[in-house]
Amino acid sequence: MKGPPVSVMFAVTPSWLIPLAVAIRSLCLHSSPHRNYELHIVHQGLEKRQMKELEKAVSGYPHVSLGFSMLPEKLLRILNGRDCGRFSPLTYGRLLAADLFPRCDRLVYLDVDVLLNGDVAELYGADLQGAPVGAVRDCAVLESMGTGQLPAHLEYISGMGVASARLYCNAGVMVMDLRKMREEETEDRLLGLLESRPEPFPYGDQDIINIALHGRITPLPINWNYHFQFELHHAGMAELVSGTEFEEAPSLFETRSWKLFHLVGDYKPWLPPDMEKTYHRLYLALWWPVARQTPAFRRELRALYRQFTHALRSRLRHHLWSLPFSPGRKFRKRREKIKALQRRLAVFDGLWP
Numbered sequence: 001m002k003g004p005p006v007s008v009m010f011a012v013t014p015s016w017l018i019p020l021a022v023a024i025r026s027l028c029l030h031s032s033p034h035r036n037y038e039l040h041i042v043h044q045g046l047e048k049r050q051m052k053e054l055e056k057a058v059s060g061y062p063h064v065s066l067g068f069s070m071l072p073e074k075l076l077r078i079l080n081g082r083d084c085g086r087f088s089p090l091t092y093g094r095l096l097a098a099d100l101f102p103r104c105d106r107l108v109y110l111d112v113d114v115l116l117n118g119d120v121a122e123l124y125g126a127d128l129q130g131a132p133v134g135a136v137r138d139c140a141v142l143e144s145m146g147t148g149q150l151p152a153h154l155e156y157i158s159g160m161g162v163a164s165a166r167l168y169c170n171a172g173v174m175v176m177d178l179r180k181m182r183e184e185e186t187e188d189r190l191l192g193l194l195e196s197r198p199e200p201f202p203y204g205d206q207d208i209i210n211i212a213l214h215g216r217i218t219p220l221p222i223n224w225n226y227h228f229q230f231e232l233h234h235a236g237m238a239e240l241v242s243g244t245e246f247e248e249a250p251s252l253f254e255t256r257s258w259k260l261f262h263l264v265g266d267y268k269p270w271l272p273p274d275m276e277k278t279y280h281r282l283y284l285a286l287w288w289p290v291a292r293q294t295p296a297f298r299r300e301l302r303a304l305y306r307q308f309t310h311a312l313r314s315r316l317r318h319h320l321w322s323l324p325f326s327p328g329r330k331f332r333k334r335r336e337k338i339k340a341l342q343r344r345l346a347v348f349d350g351l352w353p
Helices: 014-029 048-058 073-079 089-100 120-124 139-147 152-157 178-183 186-196 204-212 237-241 245-255 280-293 298-325 328-346
Strands: 006-012 037-043 064-070 106-110 114-116 133-137 169-177 217-219 260-262
Touching: 006 014, 006 089, 006 120, 014 037, 014 048, 014 064, 014 114, 014 280, 014 298, 037 048, 037 089, 048 064, 073 089, 073 186, 089 106, 089 169, 089 178, 089 186, 089 204, 106 120, 106 178, 114 280, 120 169, 139 152, 139 237, 152 204, 169 178, 169 204, 169 260, 178 186, 186 204, 237 245, 280 298, 280 328, 298 328
Parallel strands: 006 037, 006 106, 037 064, 133 217
Antiparallel strands: 106 169, 114 260, 133 169
């Protein structure tokens, strides 16, 4: 095997086990057989049967291993009785990565709502240029470029040492130099910020990381945390992003050449279908082909499959029966809905392996 093991951290609650299994499978599909990969799953009370089920996600890939770690008591004491807002306490686990994994000098942190389309070993080896963390700038930066105003949560933290909001990064994908973080006692600063405010930060530990390490997060290429296709549709955005790393986002989208796709937003492709979301079909088309190849949680995935296809076919039948009786503009709109539903159902065509 070439090089040190590629260490990757996930943090998960039981309700996110299915997307985690799919994310892990996508990582395995694009891993190199010439490297070892150590996946560290930080959790809060997973059952043994759930751990065994997750281990199926790496079946057939002997160079990929899973390890499980509980959320540290130190963090639980800090969070005890504290309002975490819309985030699970587990999301704060990445603040303690250097302490959690003392044998690791470097680590990739990944949210579970991601799909790998490239070898995570490449991300692991990214040049951080002496910084303790590398990450991709957040879509909130694009929003501020388009409107000329800071989004509310960036306005909120701008007075806390964040001199340039355009350096704000998405913490869902990070490369962490744990050795440097230990040398600089970064954990103390991160936990100090967490304890300094009784109310939660708008974006939880992502805000904490950006405040504590402002100006010391090396920007990574956006193809390692691609989640920009919506903001770039705004009028005039192409001119605004010219000369920045966001300039390549449209071509990444057109060619599907990203190396990691982040399924941001409230809609997730493993939740009941939401026909009103513009990115519904894209997420389905990306996530379900990998889900169908994932050997873990097969019973649950098949149940989701039946739920999705039943809902889509019911809507399709309704519009097909009503089409002959729909006059004028309503006829055209219904016909467009029929075509959209047919495209969504096409995602589910084919046999399960």
